[in-house]
Amino acid sequence: MSTPGPGRRRDPAVNQRILNAAAEMFGRRGWKGFTIEAVAKSAGVGKASIYLRWPNAEALLIDALATLGHLTDIDSGHVRTDLILLAEQVHDSFLGPVGQASRRLAVEADEIPAVRERWLAARDEQVSIARTLVRRAVDRGELPPSTSVTLLLDLLVGATTMHLQATPAHLLADSRESSSAYIRRVVDFLLDALTA
Missing domain, CATH: 1.10.10.60 (Homeodomain-like)
Incomplete structure (x- = not known):
């Protein structure tokens, strides 16, 4: 400013x-x-x-838009907790008026040159934080070495955002509790698949 x-x-x-x-x-x-x-x-x-x-x-x-989409680094020492917290951050960043701005920015950033550069940097930071979280879990032996970091994150973040997009607008304000339960089911499903 x-x-x-x-x-x-x-x-x-x-x-x-x-x-x-x-x-x-x-x-x-x-x-x-x-x-x-x-x-x-x-x-x-x-x-x-x-x-x-x-x-x-x-x-x-x-x-x-400076704070839109920022993720904080998460390292609880347990992959399940970390993935749940990551998905909850993604969920919360898509809610409310600011969430609407986040969604629009993902589509319109290229039309605003000064904003585009910041958006790309923020997106790179998000990806880096999320990938580091998964790599730490692999290093701790919680996930197999063959884990596809990209696939795991695509499935988790994709499921979280799709769940929000499919929720009717009048239910979004109260979706935190139901989404939290949904996120836990998704994380458990992914971990079961990866560690089977």
Whole structure:
């Protein structure tokens, strides 16, 4: 985010309101419908408040989407727990207004050059974290050496995201508990198949 110039200190609560409105707006309208005016109206601020903080719509969107899709490294020492926590992070990143922005970003990143670079870096980081998790489990002897890291992660993340996409919109807000049980069943199924 651009640093404030001299004068009155900027209110962090207003910054966050603008960033939340920007992520939500992008999720609903995509890049073609993303305007400073629409974000300002949604955030309840004037356009000047946004332009004091960000020089243009791209810079605002970059900051608004900065945390989308980030995974934290997981190492509980047990592969089942690690895979469940990984899938739950993926699940949570797809929920709510920010989740809608994540899904749209996966489709539209190439249309926004400044955002594309950040998106690719974030995606590479996600893949690296997930692959490291599986490799550690192989090194600990919890998974056979022949385990296909890519196939295991494709099946786990694919099942998690497909489950969310198939859930009706009116049930998504309350899907955490049912999805958590589903994720556990998927992880157990995969581990049984890999260690049979």
